[in-house]
Amino acid sequence: MAENAPEKRKAILIGTKVDIIRDIRMGMKNVDAAKKYSLSNSTVALTNLSGGEKQRKRVREATYKELEDALLKWFLDARQKNIPISGLVLLKIAGDLAFFLRHENFKPRGRWLQFFKEHHGIVYRAVVGEAAAVNEDAGNDWLSADISAVL
Template sequence: MASTSTNVRKRKGFTLEQKIAIIEDTEKKTKTQSKICEEYSIARGSLHTILKDKDKIMSAYTQGLFSQNRKKMRRPETNDVDRALFTWFKDARSKNVPLSGPILVEKAKEFAERLGVTSFTGSTGWLDRFKSRHEIVMKRICGESAAVCQETIEGWKDTQLKKILEEFSPDDIFNADETGLFFKCLPNRTLALKGEQGTGGKIPKERITLKHLNPAQ
């Protein structure tokens, strides 16, 4: 008859949150290790590895170095830069500041210089790994929107506008249109934590108005 351990379905990997749960269950000592292996579908050797790395796992969890859903915990060589940037990232997003990859790289370089980390380069590969570690994704910002009532416009053109134009010579009538240059407007997409709403706040009102005129004839 096969032993209980051979009937346990082995998992390929565990998230950081699952590893914490396994460690806590083991330390409570209310269950045997065999029972824990059975409940979590984990091989006894994998359980021993998790317990051996307990301090490293707990440190990563409490310091927020990795997403709780991440399975592999390959620590970045520039831990201090990574930690400082992620703290800044969360603060910026809490204020609805739109962020992009180049902004993160420049901010990381700034932290590296402050911390004296001379090996940091801010490469594309580093940025990809940083976003993967913290489950950061690109999202479209949900902002304000407005709609124009075309029916009202057409009604005004057919009634009021015709009466106004009768008072002018054709040479004095122009088609005019205007547009606004919002010189403080930020991008309409942002990097955000997975599961976070892509909020960017209200669009700045500062603008330069440009008007175009063309003869109506």
């Protein structure tokens, strides 16, 4: 691999940013701080200029947190009962929950579902084993049950 190949972008821990700012305010030069923390000069300079702003660039909060919490609770309850759940079922339940929670602007879409799954670490896998053998009628009854119990 070439020596001049660009390094991958890495997030700097908040504690490291605080240390950089402290070192520079105590008289350390940006170049020396960059060497100490194995960062580029521009990264250290920007960290110093921002003054350790309390913003995160890669973590987004949920727009409909109440809805996501309710959907996650529903999902975990369904998983505990070994009921197979597809993405379409999650979108349908999310739409129903949004209606009950009066989120008129919420439209369940695939992109939102992808973000929800990534945020909560949900991965679709086949539920196997005798414990996972669920009567299909019982699953349908459970899916059509009153959703207000989740809220």
